[in-house]
Amino acid sequence: DAGITQSPRHKVTETGTPVTLRCHQTENHRYMYWYRQDPGHGLRLIHYSYGVKDTDKGEVSDGYSVSRSKTEDFLLTLESATSSQTSVYFCAISEPVGTGVNEQFFGPGTRLTVL
Amino acid sequence: AQRVTQPEKLLSVFKGAPVELKCNYSYSGSPELFWYVQYSRQRLQLLLRHISRESIKGFTADLNKGETSFHLKKPFAQEEDSAMYYCALRPRYGGSQGNLIFGKGTKLSVKP
Numbered sequence: 062d063a064g065i066t067q068s069p070r071h072k073v074t075e076t077g078t079p080v081t082l083r084c085h086q087t088e089n090h091r092y093m094y095w096y097r098q099d100p101g102h103g104l105r106l107i108h109y110s111y112g113v114k115d116t117d118k119g120e121v122s123d124g125y126s127v128s129r130s131k132t133e134d135f136l137l138t139l140e141s142a143t144s145s146q147t148s149v150y151f152c153a154i155s156e157p158v159g160t161g162v163n164e165q166f167f168g169p170g171t172r173l174t175v176l
Numbered sequence: 177a178q179r180v181t182q183p184e185k186l187l188s189v190f191k192g193a194p195v196e197l198k199c200n201y202s203y204s205g206s207p208e209l210f211w212y213v214q215y216s217r218q219r220l221q222l223l224l225r226h227i228s229r230e231s232i233k234g235f236t237a238d239l240n241k242g243e244t245s246f247h248l249k250k251p252f253a254q255e256e257d258s259a260m261y262y263c264a265l266r267p268r269y270g271g272s273q274g275n276l277i278f279g280k281g282t283k284l285s286v287k288p
Binding site for chain 1: 182185210218219220221222225262275276278279280281
């Protein structure tokens with residue numbers, strides 16, 4: 062497995078509380094991504110980063126913010142968690158298109174339950 | 177609009193039977209296409225990419241530009257093939273370089 066870890070791996074929280082998920086990589090890849098995985102929806106992109114302090118929105122970014130202050134870390138924050146954000150969250154990394162590395166490598170996932 | 181469609185949520189076959197997981201895409205240019213697999217409670221991992229035209233674990237997939245399809249096939253299914261399979265598209269050009277567009281996934285169940 063590529064050197065990608067996510068923390069925490071499981072979290073249960075209450076509606077209205079802030080939550081931060083961390084993705085850490087040791088591969089020095091430039092691109093990092095946050096997806097959520099839900100039954101019947103597959104994987105949907107929340108936010109992505111194309112470099113330190115460079116981030117952009119994905120398909121389902123409402124209610125989420127991200128930060129990337131170092132190459133190796135990409136944080137996903139739910140400012141005020143809602144039950145609709147109960148999901149499995151996956152981080153992924155890749156190199157830019159054209160570098161010959163076409164693959165996205167995925168982390169192990171974080172299972173978040175919002176009560 | 178860029179879109180990946182996997183019409184089957186669940187595909188159930190018996191061991192030794194042929195398997196075909198369907199994937200259709202909508203993209204105006206020439207995309208890159210991938211199949212990712214997720215075994216139970218594990219991370220997603222790349223299975224195939226159309227560029228390399230390889231066979232992994234007995235699976236193959238051919239890009240059919242005329243039918244805009246990238247179906248995944250295996251002649252003889254094994255129980256260990258049971259997993260969730262995702263087809264994904266990556267546009268070759270545009271601002272969101274590297275971003276993958278995933279289908280909703282097909283759960284393959286191979287019965288003994």
